[in-house]
Amino acid sequence: KMFKETGHQNAYFPLFVPKSLFEAEEKNAEGFAKECAVVTHYRLKTDPEDPKKLIVDPEAKLEEELVVRPTSEALIWNTYKNWIQSYRDLPILINQWANVVRWEMRTRLFLRTAEFLWQEGHTAHATKKEAIAETAQMNSVYAEFAENFMSMPVIQGKKTESERFAGAEETYCIEALMQDGKALQAGTSHFLGQNFAKAFDVKFASKEGKLEYVWATSWGVSTRLMGALIMTHSDDKGLVLPPKLAPYQVVIVPIYKGEEQLAEISKVVNKLVVELRLEGISVKYDDRDTHKPGWKFAQYELQGVPVRLAIGPKDLEKGTIELARRDTLTKEFVQQEEIVQKVKSLMVEIQNNLFQRVLAFRNEHITEVNDFEEFKKVLKTKGGFLSAHWDGTAETEEKIKELTKATIRCIPFEREEEPGTCVFSGKPSQGRVLFAKAY
RNA sequence: CGGGGUGUAGCGCAGCCCGGUUAGCGCGCGUCGUUCGGGACGACGAGGCCGGAGGUUCGAAUCCUCUCACCCCGACCA
Numbered sequence: 001k002m003f004k005e006t007g008h009q010n011a012y013f014p015l016f017v018p019k020s021l022f023e024a025e026e027k028n029a030e031g032f033a034k035e036c037a038v039v040t041h042y043r044l045k046t047d048p049e050d051p052k053k054l055i056v057d058p059e060a061k062l063e064e065e066l067v068v069r070p071t072s073e074a075l076i077w078n079t080y081k082n083w084i085q086s087y088r089d090l091p092i093l094i095n096q097w098a099n100v101v102r103w104e105m106r107t108r109l110f111l112r113t114a115e116f117l118w119q120e121g122h123t124a125h126a127t128k129k130e131a132i133a134e135t136a137q138m139n140s141v142y143a144e145f146a147e148n149f150m151s152m153p154v155i156q157g158k159k160t161e162s163e164r165f166a167g168a169e170e171t172y173c174i175e176a177l178m179q180d181g182k183a184l185q186a187g188t189s190h191f192l193g194q195n196f197a198k199a200f201d202v203k204f205a206s207k208e209g210k211l212e213y214v215w216a217t218s219w220g221v222s223t224r225l226m227g228a229l230i231m232t233h234s235d236d237k238g239l240v241l242p243p244k245l246a247p248y249q250v251v252i253v254p255i256y257k258g259e260e261q262l263a264e265i266s267k268v269v270n271k272l273v274v275e276l277r278l279e280g281i282s283v284k285y286d287d288r289d290t291h292k293p294g295w296k297f298a299q300y301e302l303q304g305v306p307v308r309l310a311i312g313p314k315d316l317e318k319g320t321i322e323l324a325r326r327d328t329l330t331k332e333f334v335q336q337e338e339i340v341q342k343v344k345s346l347m348v349e350i351q352n353n354l355f356q357r358v359l360a361f362r363n364e365h366i367t368e369v370n371d372f373e374e375f376k377k378v379l380k381t382k383g384g385f386l387s388a389h390w391d392g393t394a395e396t397e398e399k400i401k402e403l404t405k406a407t408i409r410c411i412p413f414e415r416e417e418e419p420g421t422c423v424f425s426g427k428p429s430q431g432r433v434l435f436a437k438a439y
Numbered sequence: 440c441g442g443g444g445u446g447u448a449g450c451g452c453a454g455c456c457c458g459g460u461u462a463g464c465g466c467g468c469g470u471c472g473u474u475c476g477g478g479a480c481g482a483c484g485a486g487g488c489c490g491g492a493g494g495u496u497c498g499a500a501u502c503c504u505c506u507c508a509c510c511c512c513g514a515c516c517a
Contacts, residue, residue: 034515035516102516104515106512106514106515108516255475257474258475292477296478297476298478299478310477
């Protein structure tokens with residue numbers, strides 16, 4: 001929906017990238033080469049030594065290997081070449097939902113899986129200015145999604161050269177902080193300059209009649225965000241889902257003895273379900289007789305349902321309903337006639353409460369440090385982001401990483417002009433950057 | 440690729456060092472009864488090529504060799 005609001009179109013491109021296309025943009029190819037799954041054959045056959053087994057048919061070797069896309073720039077720019085002749089063909093604003101494969105040496109559930117799902121946007125523009133604006137816009141779209149839907153505060157900034165996307169001129173990012181004090185890169189948006197246009201020879205005739213290379217961006221967020229969501233809000237009882245992303249926002253559990261009582265309760269609940277749905281709230285009424293109330297309470301807490309309503313014989317008598325919040329784990333009794341409004345307002349309140357809670361934690365875990373001993377100490381004891389001066393060199397960045405495992409997560413867009421001296425080298429610094437141990 | 444670890448019932452594990460009736464426990468599962476406002480209780484019951492192959496032995500979950508898979512740590516991570 002957000003992509004449509006920003007004028008993007010959904011499209012789908014092939015999974016396999018012929019190796020010759022993949023290698024066209026050198027830096028991109030070099031950056032991803034170490035983690036590519038490659039198709040070399042197109043057929044299996046029965047093992048002559050064991051009819052129950054299959055072997056790769058050596059006769060079926062491909063003339064040119066196919067790379068399973070780790071990202072789609074190469075394929076897409078090879079296509080854009082055919083779509084772009086004139087400034088009238090620009091901009092092209094395309095998004096694709098797809099799976100990609102990156103053969104990491106070591107995977108991490110949700111955060112770095114060999115195969116993952118993502119959306120990747122690929123845009124083509126007539127001017128550098130427009131492309132940079134697009135890069136910034138999409139980074140902001142991601143930040144808004146993280147903050148307003150996931151209730152996960154993020155810091156927007158740009159990556160240092162060594163952390164940049166292979167083939168990009170500039171990489172913008174959103175960085176989040178997990179509950180264990182480690183940072184997570186939650187999304188990236190890249191200004192690709194004219195690198196891919198040059199590699200794939202994509203030129204357009206400008207208004208002035210000159211042939212110019214096209215300017216590009218690409219950007220993406222992935223199923224890693226599910227890991228982020230889990231690690232941002234969950235507690236020992238399980239998931240905590242923000243209302244805007246919860247498949248069920250409300251679950252209703254009847255407490256009853258015998259079919260008759262259930263029928264009475266259901267009369268009240270069925271009416272309530274209709275009313276809640278009219279307010280656009282997704283509700284599940286779990287009247288299964290196969291599980292006990294206590295079991296259901298625990299189960300929906302595990303699944304992170306934001307609000308739970310329970311209604312039993314006592315409530316029928318008093319005209320009340322028990323309401324439990326997942327975010328605060330508090331319970332209260334609410335009059336039946338007030339429940340719809342109460343739930344409606346809670347949807348907003350819980351969404352905000354989660355955000356504020358995480359924001360407070362995040363802000364408490366941004367620590368200004370001014371010398372390297374302090375840097376190491378805070379990193380070890382408190383974790384989180386360290387706001388420190390950096391001399392701007394890759395050598396210092398590398399050295400700090402080697403000594404502490406902390407990397408520069410980003411150079412925040414919003415930072416004060418504050419000249420100082422590098423926390424490691426003591427050389428002059430333009431301003432503070434954010435370091436952290438990251439996933 | 441280096442280091443460490445684990446494969447035994449659907450899930451989690453004990454048993455292995457020191458070989459020996461019918462391989463055990465918890466959860467889960469089925470039936471019946473009592474329950475039902477925070478993961479109920481009791482009784483009965485079902486469920487196992489002990490990861491795979493080979494070997495030693497009268498006898499292997501247990502010892503030996505090989506092998507496969509998975510997990511953790513590290514290197515790596517646009």
